Amino acid sequence: MFKLMNNTKSEPLLLINDLNKIFETPGGRVEALKNITLTVNKGELLTIIGPSGCGKSTLLKIVAGLDTGYAGPVLLNGKAISGPGVDKGVIFQEPRLFPWMNVLQNIAGNLSLRDSGVRDRVHGLVELVKLRGFEKAYPRELSGGMAQRVAIARALLRNPEVLLLDEPFGALDAFTRVHMQEALLEIWEKNKTTMLLVTHDIDEAVFLGQRVVIMEPRPGHIRSILPVKLTYPRERSGTAFQDWRRTIMNEFEKVEGPAVDFGSHI
Amino acid sequence: MKKEGAATRLRLAAGNALLGWLLPLAIVASWQAAAALELLNPILLPSPWTIVEEFAALASSGEMLHHLGISAWRALQGFVLGGGAGLLAGIWAGFSYRMERLVDPSIQVLRTLPHLVIAPLFILWFGFGELSMVLIIAKGAFFPLYVNTFLGIRSVDSKLFDVARVLEFRRKDMILKLIVPAALPSILLGIRLSLGIAWLSLVVAEMMGASSGFGYLIMDARSFSITSLVIVGIIVFALVGKLSDSLVKMLERRLLSWQDTYKAEAVKG
Numbered sequence: 323m324f325k326l327m328n329n330t331k332s333e334p335l336l337l338i339n340d341l342n343k344i345f346e347t348p349g350g351r352v353e354a355l356k357n358i359t360l361t362v363n364k365g366e367l368l369t370i371i372g373p374s375g376c377g378k379s380t381l382l383k384i385v386a387g388l389d390t391g392y393a394g395p396v397l398l399n400g401k402a403i404s405g406p407g408v409d410k411g412v413i414f415q416e417p418r419l420f421p422w423m424n425v426l427q428n429i430a431g432n433l434s435l436r437d438s439g440v441r442d443r444v445h446g447l448v449e450l451v452k453l454r455g456f457e458k459a460y461p462r463e464l465s466g467g468m469a470q471r472v473a474i475a476r477a478l479l480r481n482p483e484v485l486l487l488d489e490p491f492g493a494l495d496a497f498t499r500v501h502m503q504e505a506l507l508e509i510w511e512k513n514k515t516t517m518l519l520v521t522h523d524i525d526e527a528v529f530l531g532q533r534v535v536i537m538e539p540r541p542g543h544i545r546s547i548l549p550v551k552l553t554y555p556r557e558r559s560g561t562a563f564q565d566w567r568r569t570i571m572n573e574f575e576k577v578e579g580p581a582v583d584f585g586s587h588i
Numbered sequence: 589m590k591k592e593g594a595a596t597r598l599r600l601a602a603g604n605a606l607l608g609w610l611l612p613l614a615i616v617a618s619w620q621a622a623a624a625l626e627l628l629n630p631i632l633l634p635s636p637w638t639i640v641e642e643f644a645a646l647a648s649s650g651e652m653l654h655h656l657g658i659s660a661w662r663a664l665q666g667f668v669l670g671g672g673a674g675l676l677a678g679i680w681a682g683f684s685y686r687m688e689r690l691v692d693p694s695i696q697v698l699r700t701l702p703h704l705v706i707a708p709l710f711i712l713w714f715g716f717g718e719l720s721m722v723l724i725i726a727k728g729a730f731f732p733l734y735v736n737t738f739l740g741i742r743s744v745d746s747k748l749f750d751v752a753r754v755l756e757f758r759r760k761d762m763i764l765k766l767i768v769p770a771a772l773p774s775i776l777l778g779i780r781l782s783l784g785i786a787w788l789s790l791v792v793a794e795m796m797g798a799s800s801g802f803g804y805l806i807m808d809a810r811s812f813s814i815t816s817l818v819i820v821g822i823i824v825f826a827l828v829g830k831l832s833d834s835l836v837k838m839l840e841r842r843l844l845s846w847q848d849t850y851k852a853e854a855v856k857g
């Protein structure tokens with residue numbers, strides 16, 4: 323029994339094999355992604371880090387099904403991704419809530435709150451993302467962190483196979499960001515949702531990722547994939563954490579110039 | 589502390605409102621004084637008091653309500669006909685690029701034609717009657733709603749569109765939960781402008797020779813040189829125009845309470 327469970331844990335969910343993406347622009351061809359090969363297992367929390375323009379958002383958009391003009395198989399559960407859908411939840415850098423809907427309506431979206439099953443689950447998610455008391459608030463009344471939590475709840479309501487997060491906390495202040503990282507980790511440990519999180523922030527990549535994918539630009543490709551062998555919750559000030567941080571930084575320093583925000587986090 | 593701030597703000601707002609009344613009051617006062625001193629020709633410019641009396645007489649005889657009712661009904665018919673068509677055409681062109689390419693150029697050409705150029709044609713076709721008047725008003729009301737509905741639909745944030753696609757909105761949800769609410773501020777603005785234009789077009793229509801309505805009243809008063817009645821007509825026109833605009837504004841405030849900008853206004857009162 324135990325063995326079986328172990329097997330399902332390392333079952334591949336997302337298979338990307340030699341993915342290439344080219345943008346034809348008036349200025350010429352931009353090789354946004356080149357030879358991307360990546361396997362993501364069910365329940366895995368993967369972080370992707372790399373300098374601006376290395377194709378992180380492009381990669382996420384392709385997995386989300388929002389961009390379909392690429393070469394190379396991208397398979398979710400063995401099936402080619404043909405378009406966007408609820409099985410691939412997306413959290414953008416901005417919360418992108420509907421301004422005319424309150425928190426409950428935003429989480430429910432096209433699902434009816436009159437359905438008691440939906441309503442119960444929406445309230446459960448409000449609880450999970452710690453927004454009790456704000457059910458009837460409109461987006462303009464929410465802080466950036468709260469709004470982003472609504473967006474996360476909205477995606478989770480649909481039980482996505484994979485949750486794609488594109489710099490979800492990039493616009494938040496340092497305190498809120500740390501808080502949100504902890505909240506996301508909590509959600510992941512509770513729901514075991516597979517997550518791909520794009521970030522600029524080495525701290526965030528190490529704090530969250532079971533594996534960290536390091537990307538480089540021109541053309542956008544994967545430089546290396548590092549498994550962070552630390553147990554959760556990770557102690558940011560611990561020496562082991564700092565060692566991992568340095569390891570990743572060293573990866574970048576092999577490349578020319580300061581590539582990413584090395585952060586000034588304590 | 590907070591209470592005091594609110595009180596100060598209230599006093600400031602009241603002060604500002606009073607300030608707005610100062611100039612008109614001063615003008616009316618000096619006007620009345622000039623009339624009392626017989627500095628004005630009463631045929632050209634009757635005293636404010638004469639105008640008040642005229643207003644009272646018109647109101648009490650029931651004539652005002654009669655003509656106002658007729659005018660309002662014409663304006664409403666024209667607004668519903670023209671505005672409704674504008675809304676539908678705007679939605680249609682907004683949703684379909686092919687439709688836009690088909691109808692928008694022609695509509696833009698028609699938009700620049702003034703009422704007075706089109707009116708003779710309507711009169712030739714339909715005679716001088718209710719239909720011609722309603723059609724002239726409808727022509728005026730069509731364009732603001734068409735343009736603003738079209739723009740409202742086209743300006744739906746593509747980022748929210750991506751969200752809707754990820755959430756697998758069906759066509760119905762796309763329209764009712766995304767496009768309509770997003771376009772609503774623009775559509776309401778179109779309604780306000782259309783109502784205003786319907787009201788303006790009404791005068792043009794009625795002044796061409798109607799035998800009832802406020803435009804007729806004013807033209808009739810002019811031919812008998814009853815200046816006070818002309819001025820009363822102008823005032824009533826302005827008041828009704830303002831009233832209908834305020835009604836739509838109220839509707840706006842209710843429907844768009846989710847917008848940042850309306851929060852501040854609602855607090856003000």
Ligand SMILES: Nc1ncnc2c1ncn2[C@@H]1O[C@H](COP(=O)(O)OP(=O)(O)OP(=O)(O)O)[C@@H](O)[C@H]1O
Pocket residue numbers: 345346347352353354372373374375376377378379380381542
């Ligand atoms: N729609 C597009 N048309 C043309 N080129 C594009 C388009 N989208 C992205 N690119 C190009 O593809 C490359 C990768 O862009 P992408 O947005 O994926 O980078 P990123 O890693 O997400 O950067 P950032 O960290 O700044 O968000 C860039 O060179 C960019 O200019």
Ligand SMILES: [Mg+2]
Pocket residue numbers: 378379380488
């Ligand atoms: Mg990006």
